[in-house]
Amino acid sequence: xxAEPIEETMRAFDHTAPAQxxxxxAMYEAFRTRCPVGRSxxxxxxxxxxxxxxxxxxxxDYSTFSSTQGVGIPxxxxxxxxxxxxxxxxxxxxxVLNRRFTPEAVATxxxxxxxxxxxxxxxxxxxxxxxxxAQLVRPLLPRIVLPxxxxxxxxxxxxxxxxEYMTRGRATDMPGVIKAGEDITMFLGGLVAxxxxxxxxxxxxxxxxxxxxxxxxxxxxxxxxxxxxxxxGGLDTTSAVMLESLLHLxxxxxxxxxxxxxxxxxxxxxxxxxxxxxxxxxxxxxVTQDTRIEGQDLKAGDWVFGLHGSANRxxxxxxxxxxxxxxxxxxxxxxxxxxxxxxxGRNLARLEIEILLKTxxxxxxxxxxxxxxxxxxxxxxxxxxxxxxxxFVPAQRSAWLDAKRRFTAxxxxxxx
Amino acid sequence: xVKVTFIEHSGTQHxxxxxxxxxxxxxxxxxxxxxxxxxxxxxxxxxxxHVFVADEWIARLPPVSxxxxxxxxxxxxxxxxSRLSCQLHADASLDGIVVSLPASQR
Numbered sequence: 001x002x003a004e005p006i007e008e009t010m011r012a013f014d015h016t017a018p019a020q021x022x023x024x025x026a027m028y029e030a031f032r033t034r035c036p037v038g039r040s041x042x043x044x045x046x047x048x049x050x051x052x053x054x055x056x057x058x059x060x061d062y063s064t065f066s067s068t069q070g071v072g073i074p075x076x077x078x079x080x081x082x083x084x085x086x087x088x089x090x091x092x093x094x095x096v097l098n099r100r101f102t103p104e105a106v107a108t109x110x111x112x113x114x115x116x117x118x119x120x121x122x123x124x125x126x127x128x129x130x131x132x133x134a135q136l137v138r139p140l141l142p143r144i145v146l147p148x149x150x151x152x153x154x155x156x157x158x159x160x161x162x163x164e165y166m167t168r169g170r171a172t173d174m175p176g177v178i179k180a181g182e183d184i185t186m187f188l189g190g191l192v193a194x195x196x197x198x199x200x201x202x203x204x205x206x207x208x209x210x211x212x213x214x215x216x217x218x219x220x221x222x223x224x225x226x227x228x229x230x231x232x233g234g235l236d237t238t239s240a241v242m243l244e245s246l247l248h249l250x251x252x253x254x255x256x257x258x259x260x261x262x263x264x265x266x267x268x269x270x271x272x273x274x275x276x277x278x279x280x281x282x283x284x285x286x287v288t289q290d291t292r293i294e295g296q297d298l299k300a301g302d303w304v305f306g307l308h309g310s311a312n313r314x315x316x317x318x319x320x321x322x323x324x325x326x327x328x329x330x331x332x333x334x335x336x337x338x339x340x341x342x343x344x345g346r347n348l349a350r351l352e353i354e355i356l357l358k359t360x361x362x363x364x365x366x367x368x369x370x371x372x373x374x375x376x377x378x379x380x381x382x383x384x385x386x387x388x389x390x391x392f393v394p395a396q397r398s399a400w401l402d403a404k405r406r407f408t409a410x411x412x413x414x415x416x
Numbered sequence: 417x418v419k420v421t422f423i424e425h426s427g428t429q430h431x432x433x434x435x436x437x438x439x440x441x442x443x444x445x446x447x448x449x450x451x452x453x454x455x456x457x458x459x460x461x462x463x464x465x466h467v468f469v470a471d472e473w474i475a476r477l478p479p480v481s482x483x484x485x486x487x488x489x490x491x492x493x494x495x496x497x498s499r500l501s502c503q504l505h506a507d508a509s510l511d512g513i514v515v516s517l518p519a520s521q522r
Contacts (some may be wrong), residue, residue, distance in 0.1 A: 059458035087461045088486040095490065340461030
């Protein structure tokens with residue numbers, strides 16, 4: 001941090017600026033301690049809320065801090081549902097969607113997730129080195145999320161590229177973003193139309209086609225805006241946690257060992273890795289009526305950016321907040337959000353992260369990151385590592401592993 | 417302490433002690449009672465902590481707020497006695513209250 005007055009730092013705050021967001025945590029700490037609600041002059045001006053309690057208030061008090069004007073800065077050109085709605089309308093969408101994402105519902109995807117991860121690892125495990133971002137984590141998630149929604153396999157690559165563009169390009173190339181948005185909307189519109197006249201399928205799109213809202217079916221437009229946010233929500237964020245976790249474990253071999261031996265329960269470790277990563281660093285709300293927070297007056301129409309990434313490092317709530325403490329408990333983090341909009345896919349994300357980390361530890365758990373590796377991040381509301389090059393002792397492809405797993409399963413009646 | 421009885425849709429009863437001031441939703445979660453998901457953490461924003469309050473207790477509860485009323489309109493089986501348990505706070509006057517859980521909350 002420079003020694004400039006905190007108000008200056010705040011005025012320049014821009015979550016889309018790589019120079020600020022590659023490592024934002026010292027800046028957040030300065031915000032929390034010296035300017036808990038301040039005003040950035042970027043992107044038309046917005047208030048920044050950084051303390052845990054205030055961030056929770058912003059995301060829980062939907063009648064004062066509304067989502068209906070959008071939740072991104074700069075705004076997304078397309079309104080998406082239910083993220084850009086407030087309760088109770090938002091709740092009507094979530095009722096239909098929640099059932100597809102309960103722990104029980106996502107557990108049925110376990111074998112498929114395992115299969116996709118093993119296949120991707122097979123492509124590089126004999127070489128002894130890989131970029132885990134490009135070769136494992138980024139290709140993995142579309143293969144899980146797109147079929148879940150009902151997107152056919154031949155469209156997955158194109159879809160991933162559109163999404164990447166819409167997520168990253170808003171600060172630099174709005175016309176390009178709008179074009180990508182039109183392409184993706186056109187594609188999804190066609191998909192919805194085809195599915196309306198096809199036999200029912202048991203996926204998220206199928207659930208929306210069959211469900212009712214206010215006594216009528218969901219419209220094509222409503223379905224499309226819902227599929228869009230599930231696409232956005234399920235890719236970048238989960239990959240950010242996976243990569244941060246893999247880097248953390250490479251740099252903390254004792255944590256690797258404690259997970260491998262079972263000394264640290266996976267359920268606790270995953271919550272902590274999610275807190276520590278905070279893949280969504282912040283989101284916007286729009287003030288609906290004059291209010292006051294941390295002594296700062298806010299007027300109707302003001303934009304407020306609540307920083308999940310800062311709330312999750314607030315020492316008032318988390319001891320040793322800057323450290324990743326895998327056994328942390330309780331862990332009331334807000335990395336999945338807080339309030340009505342809590343992450344729809346959180347149970348799926350937890351499962352994907354668990355299977356990925358377990359499989360990496362099982363298949364090339366000796367992987368190492370270069371001592372001088374300095375991660376670089378893609379930034380925005382979501383923040384995730386660009387690449388993660390690792391080296392490891394080359395190992396065998398999974399045909400051999402399947403046999404070993406079967407043997408272990410027969411032997412102990414439990415999968416490794 | 418305040419005694420609260422939760423009756424699952426299956427009929428299984430749980431009588432537990434609530435800390436005064438805690439919501440019935442928090443109480444259910446503290447005692448791992450199934451059927452109260454409470455996704456939003458008590459912000460009256462998700463309608464996943466719906467309960468049916470037994471008839472004799474309905475009139476003793478604070479009135480339904482505008483927000484709660486709007487959220488109750490979203491639940492599948494709203495009827496007399498429908499409340500969101502995050503909005504009901506345990507105090508001595510509710511000692512012995514009985515609430516049952518709807519089928520739509522697993």
